[in-house]
Amino acid sequence: MTRKFYITTPIYYPNDIPHIGHAYTTIAADVLARWNKLIGKDVFFLTGTDEHGKKMENIAKENKKGTKEFVDELIPKFKDAWKKLNIDYNFFIRTTDLAHEKVVKEVLKKVYDNKDIYLGQYEGYYCTGCEAYYTEKDLVGGCCPIHKRKIELLKEESYFFKLSKYQKKLLDFYEKNPEFILPKNRSKEIINRVKEGLNDLSISRTSFDWGIKLPFNEKHIAYVWFDALLNYYSATRVKGKEKFWPADLHLIGKDIIWFHTVYWPAMLMSAGIELPKTVFAHGWWTFNNEKISKSRGKVINVDELISIAGVDSARYFLFRNTVFGEDGDFSEQALIDRHNNELANKLGNLVSRVSSLIEKNGIEKCENKLLKKLRLKEIEKLFDSFEFDKILNEIFAFVDICNEYVQNKKPWETKDKKVLYELADSIKAIAILLYPFIPSTSENIAKQFCFEIKLESIKKPLNEKSKIIKGDILFTKI
Ligand code: MSP
Numbered sequence: 001m002t003r004k005f006y007i008t009t010p011i012y013y014p015n016d017i018p019h020i021g022h023a024y025t026t027i028a029a030d031v032l033a034r035w036n037k038l039i040g041k042d043v044f045f046l047t048g049t050d051e052h053g054k055k056m057e058n059i060a061k062e063n064k065k066g067t068k069e070f071v072d073e074l075i076p077k078f079k080d081a082w083k084k085l086n087i088d089y090n091f092f093i094r095t096t097d098l099a100h101e102k103v104v105k106e107v108l109k110k111v112y113d114n115k116d117i118y119l120g121q122y123e124g125y126y127c128t129g130c131e132a133y134y135t136e137k138d139l140v141g142g143c144c145p146i147h148k149r150k151i152e153l154l155k156e157e158s159y160f161f162k163l164s165k166y167q168k169k170l171l172d173f174y175e176k177n178p179e180f181i182l183p184k185n186r187s188k189e190i191i192n193r194v195k196e197g198l199n200d201l202s203i204s205r206t207s208f209d210w211g212i213k214l215p216f217n218e219k220h221i222a223y224v225w226f227d228a229l230l231n232y233y234s235a236t237r238v239k240g241k242e243k244f245w246p247a248d249l250h251l252i253g254k255d256i257i258w259f260h261t262v263y264w265p266a267m268l269m270s271a272g273i274e275l276p277k278t279v280f281a282h283g284w285w286t287f288n289n290e291k292i293s294k295s296r297g298k299v300i301n302v303d304e305l306i307s308i309a310g311v312d313s314a315r316y317f318l319f320r321n322t323v324f325g326e327d328g329d330f331s332e333q334a335l336i337d338r339h340n341n342e343l344a345n346k347l348g349n350l351v352s353r354v355s356s357l358i359e360k361n362g363i364e365k366c367e368n369k370l371l372k373k374l375r376l377k378e379i380e381k382l383f384d385s386f387e388f389d390k391i392l393n394e395i396f397a398f399v400d401i402c403n404e405y406v407q408n409k410k411p412w413e414t415k416d417k418k419v420l421y422e423l424a425d426s427i428k429a430i431a432i433l434l435y436p437f438i439p440s441t442s443e444n445i446a447k448q449f450c451f452e453i454k455l456e457s458i459k460k461p462l463n464e465k466s467k468i469i470k471g472d473i474l475f476t477k478i
Pocket of ligand 1: 009010011012013020021022024025050228229230231252253254255256283284285286292
């Protein structure tokens with residue numbers, strides 16, 4: 001039976017065009033989706049947009065537009081950015097989709113019938129930028145700790161979700177499922193906070209109406225996070241997609257880990273729905289050590305990112321330069337250096353030298369001893385632990401080995417067809433393993449060297465009848 005793999009990105013607020021932060025999670029999901037397809041899994045890759053809530057309503061007003069009209073104009077910008085970045089998602093969900101709204105109402109009703117929702121009065125802080133509640137001790141000088149802006153004090157009738165009731169159940173769950181919150185250091189932080197106690201969660205508002213009405217009281221609009229988190233589940237409540245629930249992996253940024261590892265599993269427990277397997281929180285990209293975000297001034301949007309050195313170089317750089325899970329400081333020069341030194345000099349040169357020598361001299365099939373130096377098992381393990389930088393290190397260590405082999409064997413003098421065969425067969429392995437990261441480059445190499453991008457093809461010797469040609473330059477130096 002084919003195993004399934006269901007992976008999600010956060011659904012983004014369509015309040016502006018997507019930037020490097022959004023691109024980072026989405027490319028990471030694309031890398032893992034492509035890898036899981038390579039290893040033969042039935043993959044469902046979901047992304048989309050989080051369109052309700054006061055924040056979206058306010059931004060639309062600032063732009064003198066109706067909220068739906070405003071978000072409708074931004075959705076193509078997201079889809080377009082993902083297309084440019086070669087993101088091969090399976091479904092794009094919008095929280096304004098009627099099918100999603102129906103599921104949110106159904107789950108709210110279940111939780112309500114389960115007596116986990118009660119009517120009360122919310123009195124406390126709320127940051128619309130974060131769409132999050134804060135207590136006095138979270139604030140920094142009376143301001144939101146993220147946006148550093150004055151925070152709103154709310155006082156209104158609200159329905160509450162009995163989050164406090166789930167404290168023990170959540171702690172038990174974390175203990176039994178050590179892979180639920182990754183990386184491990186973040187898991188400790190969450191567990192410690194949950195141990196300190198959980199307040200019930202205000203899950204409805206009455207002071208605006210851009211959102212989903214509570215099925216048991218239409219005066220109330222569902223809290224945007226209650227609505228948004230359910231996208232992961234509602235996307236599978238479609239004919240043919242049910243088999244994908246529970247999600248195997250929610251990829252998110254570290255800023256939204258609390259919502260995903262506390263509210264989300266508690267909501268599902270209350271509704272009697274199976275829980276996702278893993279939530280992995282990556283770090284933030286900073287620019288001069290400041291978070292990249294529109295509200296804080298510095299943004300690198302997707303077009304800018306691509307314009308530096310092309311799509312594949314951008315995709316490569318984001319995972320090569322920093323540990324996935326930790327913060328990284330963005331530098332255009334560092335991207336250009338990686339592009340020049342690794343993609344153009346090491347990979348590009350290897351492919352172009354070997355293919356032009358083969359075009360002239362041909363190949364002769366033999367055992368590829370060189371391939372024994374590729375640590376394939378290690379790379380497979382590293383994919384399981386999301387250690388992208390190390391995967392790329394391993395692959396490029398092998399690229400170095402191949403380049404040294406060319407230097408030592410001097411096939412331009414010897415015209416040794418067996419050496420050229422070994423090199424071509426090794427380039428095949430390299431291109432297949434790099435495919436999740438730089439898919440269009442790998443596809444070009446595959447066309448040039450006549451093989452199929454499949455994991456089995458790594459071990460299947462290259463057909464010596466292949467008509468290998470010297471193709472176009474893969475990476476032009478900047
Ligand atoms: N709408 C919510 C998510 C709901 S998921 C049920 C949201 N949207 S967002 O558009 O503000 O951000 C989405 C993601 O982008 C977050 O995971 C966040 O961490 C990520 N990034 C935004 N800026 C970032 C960086 N500068 N660096 C890395 N990722 C960051 O939150």
